[in-house]
Amino acid sequence: MKKSWTIAALLATFAAGSASAAGTAAGTVITNQAEIIFTPEGSTTPNPPIPSNPVTTTVLPVPSFSITPNDESPDPTKPDYTKPGQTKTDVKPCDKNVAFKYVLTNTGNVPGESYTLANTPDPTGAVKTPENIRFYAGAADTNNDGTLSATEIAAATPITSITGVAQDQAVTFFQVYDIPCTATNTDVFGGDPTGTRNDNPAFNNDPTIPQDANNSNTTKITRNDAVVIGPKADPDGNGNPTTPPYTSPEGVQITPTASDTQVAQGTTTTTTVTFTNTLQNTGNRPDVINVTYNPVNLPAGSTVTLLKPDGTPLTDTNGDGIVDVGVVQPGATADVLVKVTFPAGSQPTSPTAPPTVEIVAVSSNDKTKSDPTKDIINLPGLSFGNPTTTPGGDPTQVGTPPVGTPTEFPNGSGNPTNPIIPPATCAGPIQTYLPMEVANLGTAPDLFNVSGTATVKLTSGSTTTVNVEYYRDVNGDGKLDAGDTRLTDTNGDGIADTGLLQPGTELKLVAVLGVPCDAASQTITLTQTAKSPTTGSTVTDPNDTITVGKTPVAAPTKSVNLAQARPGEELTYTIVGKNTSNANITKAMVCDVVPNNTTFVSFAATTDATGTVLYSNNGGSTWTTSASAPAAGQKVCAGVDTNGDGTITTADVLAPGKSITVTYKVKVN
16 A cells, blocks of 8 residues: 555656646656565565666647737637727828737747748728738837837838747737728728747647637727818917917008907008918828918909918919918918908908908818918098988088078078178187088098198288087087087097097088188188098098178268358368278279368378279269369269279279278368
C-alpha cells in the first residue's frame, strides 16, 4: 500500500507543476522514473531506493491564438459586422487614418509563432469597405494614447504580419483606413483585421493552421456640410458678440447688427462703400465656399464687386462657374469684401426700401446648404418746400404760395392780389406766414436744420435781412395757430431743426416772416434751406414770395401866417406835400390856386429830394425854373425834376418820406 500511494503522489505532483495558461510548450519531453523504497523484514535499516526504468513523453503542438476585441460572431473565422467589437461615430467623408487598436495573443503552446494580417470585408456587403487599409505595430503609438495620429503614422511603416510571438505573449497592433470623400451621411464603413497563423517550420507536424476573423469594427459617417455668412467677424450674424462699428476703406462708418445685417450711412458725397463680410465653414469637412450676391433697391447705375481681402476680385477656384473663397477648413473663417458703387447724389427709391446687397455663401460639397446676410446702405433723401399731396414739399414752385386770408391779415394776406399793407400805427413786425413741409426721404432716421432769410427793402431806401422762423404746424392746416410750436435747436449746432425724423416721415411747418413796419412796397423773396448735418443732404427753396402792398399817400398840410388880415396885407401859406406811403410816387406836384379877393405875390418851393424844383402854370404841360402869376382860375404847381430832363414826368420819382414844401404869398385886395 505504501508503494502505491507513493507513486500516485508523485504523479499528482508532476501534473500540478506542469500546468500553464497555454499548456506545456510543444516539443517538451516529459521524463518520469519511479522507485521503490522499503525496509527488509527483520531489519530496521531501510533498503536504498531501487529506481524503475525511465519513461519519456513528448508534448505535441497545440497552436492557437486570439485577436481582441472580438465582435459577437459565434464563428471565429467569420466576422459579424452587425455586432462589431469597436465602433466610431465621429467620422466624416475624406477622414484619413481612422485607427482601431487590437491585441494578438499566442494562446497555444507553440513558441516563435508568426501571423499574416489581412482584412475580411463584410460578407453581406451592408458595411462598406474603406480605402487604404493598413496595419501598424503597436510601437507606432509613441505617446501611448491608444490611437495613432497622422504624425505617428507618417513616422511608421505599415506591417503585413506579426512574427516571433512567444507562448502566452500579447502583441498590440492597429488597423488603419481612410474614408472616401464620396461617403454620404449615415454611410457605415468597417474593417475586420484577420490573422492567419503561418506554418511553423520547427513543428512541421502542426495539426492545424488556425485563423481569427471575428474582429470587425465599424465607422458611421456623419457628414455635415454647412456654411454661414454674416457681418464682419460675426459669421453667424447673431451678434454674439456684436462686431463694433468699423470704417470702410472709403471712410464710411459701417455698423454691424445682431440681425445678420450691417448698415453703412451714406452722405451726399458717398459713391462707394466696401463692406467686410465673414463666412465660416460650420460643416465637418473641408469645403470650397461659393459666394453670390443679389442687389435689391440699388440706385440705377450701381455696381457690386466681390473682392478678396487684398482687394483683388474673387475667382472660381474649383471650376464650377461661381466665384469662391477657396478651400475653407472645418470651423475656419474667411473674409469677403463687397464693394458697392453708385452714382453721386443717388437717393433711395423709397424711404422704406433701403439699397441692399444680399450676400449668399454656398457649400460646394452640398449646394443645398447656404446662408445669406445683408449689407445695407442708408442713402440720404430730403424734400422741402411748399405743400404737396405727396410726402415732402416742392421747392421748384415759381411764384407766391398762399399765405393766409384777409380775415387773418387785416391789411391783406401777403399775396399779389391781396398784399400785406403795413398799418398806419405799427407796433412791431407784421407776422406773415406761409405753409411749408419737410420730409425724410432717406432710409435712415435723420435730423434736418431748417433756416431761411429774406432781404427787405425799407422806406428809407436801405435794406435789412430778416430771418425766417419755423413752427410745427400741429394740426396741418397751413396756418399759424396758437398750438403751433416753434422749432428749436435740438442738436446744439445753433440752427433750429426738425428733430429726428424716421424714414418716410413728413413734418408740416409754418414759415413766419416778420415784415418790418417801415417795409417799402415790394415783393419779398424768401430763401429757405433744409439740410441734414449728418449726411449733407440739402434742399433749398429759393422762390417763395410775400408781397407788401402800397400804403396811401396822406393829404398835404397847409397853414397860413395870419388868421385875420386887412386889405393890403400879405398872406403867407406853407404847403407841405410828402410821400407818406411805402412806395415811390412819380410826377409828384404840389399845386394851389390864387384865392379869391387876393393877388398873386410869389410861389416858391423847396425839397429834401434830390433834384431841381420846377414850376408850371398849366397843370404840368410846361415847366419853368421859377413861378409866375397864373391866369385867373389856374393852378400854380411845383415838382422835383429828379432825372434832370427839365420837365416833370412819371420818370421823376419822389421816394417814401420825401417832401415838397411850398411857400405861397398873396396880397389881400
